[in-house]
Amino acid sequence: MTSGLWELVLHGIWVTIQLLVLSGLLATAVAFGIGIARTHRLWIVRFLAGLYTEIFRGTSALIMIFWVFFVLPIAFGWQLVPLWAGTLALGLTYGAYGAEIVRGALNSVDPAQREGGIALSFTPWQRMRLVLLPQAVPEMIPPFSNLLVELLKGTALVSIMGMGDLAFSANLVRLALQQSAEIYTYVLLIYFVIAFVLTRGMRGLERKLKAGLGKPVGRTPEQELRPEPTGVGAGGTS
């Protein structure tokens, strides 16, 4: 491969990382917003949040991408820049998976903690911010780590819309060189390295957050027996 082609791949990596960071931020915001709304005391809020998760987890991420790219401009007259369109579609879809993680972690906090918050006459918002979230967030990190890898894999889908990400650059190089095996192996390896860095980073974050709680780092033997929830795979669990 020539240096010009490598430049193409490097640009692809940059676009993929931009997309990953932006849609990751949107997905986190959606996950916490919807996940906390699902534990709200009003049933209508819980219902609407549940409807959101079922709709966005029910359809495929690729169909959402098509929808945002083709239907949104016609239906509402918005034409989004490809990067933002991709961010929107991925963030909303993966945020719905994240919301289930947030809800599961909030529900798994010892009920006595919530009752303690009530007894101290904290407002619901104070209870969430000072009691529940600090204990729930470290528990969310391992499933979020899996979801982040799923999101990384999801970013490859925007190449179908012609966005110049890593998977798209692989196609360009294939057309230029007429050789597929080499470039696709390189690109798969690059994705693997990014995923590896992400999971390592998340493990470090988990260690840091759990240190403040006095909880054991890593998985307990009981958790070890359960299959790993990837979020995307878990159709109806948690």
Place this chain on the structure above:
Amino acid sequence: MTWDWGVVADFMPKFWDGLLVTLQILALGSLISFALGLVWALLMRTPTRFVRWPVGVVTEFIRNTPLLVQLFFFFYVLPEWGLTWSALTTGICAIGLHYSTYTMQVYRAGIEAVPVGQWEAATALNLPLRHTWTAVILPQAIRRVVPALGNYVISMLKDTPILMTITVLEMLGQARLFSQQNFQFTEPLTVIGVAFIVIAYPASLLVRALERRLVR
């Protein structure tokens, strides 16, 4: 926003064709992933690390890289190696392989959840290794993991549209073809989006019901 039911009516015949292909991919892909996942899980339990280590690395690699790029890899590289499969066959094998790395973890968890006493009893009865697996461990392990496998079938359903990129005419492929021919994007894309929810939501309810019955 304009919505034209006439377009929906025109699209429906194509939709049923696409649905049939989607279900075909789903059925065959699930079978491959169930079988191959079990093979990976059993290989990961062999005593020698010269088997465990390569299997672990390969499956980890497949699980952490995008299915889309893997599909392109198989679609463009296999012909270079002299294997000319149809796009549909390539797609089914790729999606089955990809998901086998997930079902492998499910089987592993199921096998590890079988109580140690079962292994000891099999040893005490002097059962050969083959029978220990086929008659004692696997029947108990698989019963426990059926709901988790069901979840992966649902998530495989949501990944089938990716096969459109290698020219397979499943639901999204049909919708895109129809859109490009008629310049009507809203209706076909919305119809298949709703179709996915209509299939996936009852399926996830079914998995939840299975979970209550089989896992105690």
